[in-house]
Amino acid sequence: NAGVTQTPKFQVLKTGQSMTLQCAQDMNHNSMYWYRQDPGMGLRLIYYSASEGTTDKGEVPNGYNVSRLNKREFSLRLESAAPSQTSVYFCASSEYSGGITGELFFGEGSRLTVL
Amino acid sequence: GDSVTQMEGPVTLSEEAFLTINCTYTATGYPSLFWYVQYPGEGLQLLLKATKADDKGSNKGFEATYRKETTSFHLEKGSVQVSDSAVYFCALSGGANSKLTFGKGITLSVRP
Numbered sequence: 001n002a003g004v005t006q007t008p009k010f011q012v013l014k015t016g017q018s019m020t021l022q023c024a025q026d027m028n029h030n031s032m033y034w035y036r037q038d039p040g041m042g043l044r045l046i047y048y049s050a051s052e053g054t055t056d057k058g059e060v061p062n063g064y065n066v067s068r069l070n071k072r073e074f075s076l077r078l079e080s081a082a083p084s085q086t087s088v089y090f091c092a093s094s095e096y097s098g099g100i101t102g103e104l105f106f107g108e109g110s111r112l113t114v115l
Numbered sequence: 116g117d118s119v120t121q122m123e124g125p126v127t128l129s130e131e132a133f134l135t136i137n138c139t140y141t142a143t144g145y146p147s148l149f150w151y152v153q154y155p156g157e158g159l160q161l162l163l164k165a166t167k168a169d170d171k172g173s174n175k176g177f178e179a180t181y182r183k184e185t186t187s188f189h190l191e192k193g194s195v196q197v198s199d200s201a202v203y204f205c206a207l208s209g210g211a212n213s214k215l216t217f218g219k220g221i222t223l224s225v226r227p
Contacts, residue, residue: 042219043159043204058214109158
C-alpha cells in the first residue's frame, strides 16, 4: 500500500540553489496538490492539479513551479531557493478536486532547509 | 473568502480526560467540514467529516457535529489515550471543485 510517495524526505540547500520535489500516487486519483506546513500557519496550498494536463496556483505560489508529468506524478520545483522556503512540504492526492468528499491522501512530507 | 479558526494550543491532557477542540468557520453557502489528524512524523489523514448541517461525524471514539447556527464543528472525545497525541486540523470545502481550507492546527499531548 504505497499511497502517496514523496522524495526526498530531507534536503538542505544553500540560498540560490534549485531542486525538485517528486511526488507519485498509485491510487489512480485525478487531483494532486502541494502544500507547505509552517509553525503557526497550518497548511497552505502552493499549487494543485485538478486533472492530468492542468495546474493552478494556490495560496502561496511565488517562488515555485510545478509539473503534472502524468496522472501519477506531480513535481514541485524551486528555481532559486530562499530561506523563507524552509518548510515541510506535503504532496496530496484525491479522487476528485476537493468537493464534498474532501478526502485528501497525504505523503509523509519532505523537510527542506534553505541556508 | 472561506476561513477556519481553531482554538489556540497546545493542549496537554492526562490519559482518560475529556477532550474538546473548538473549530469555527466562515463560508458562503453550505460547506462540508472535516477533521484531519497528523501523527508524529507522518502526513495528515482524514479523521471524520460531515457534509450537511446537524450531521455528526465519528471515528476512533472522536465525534464532531456540524452546527450551522453557530458555524462550528468542535471535536470531542470522552476519554483520550496517549496514542491520541497528534496535531489536529479542522478544514472545510466550499463545494464541488473547491479546495480544502485548513485551520492552523492544534497540538494535543496526552500524558500517561
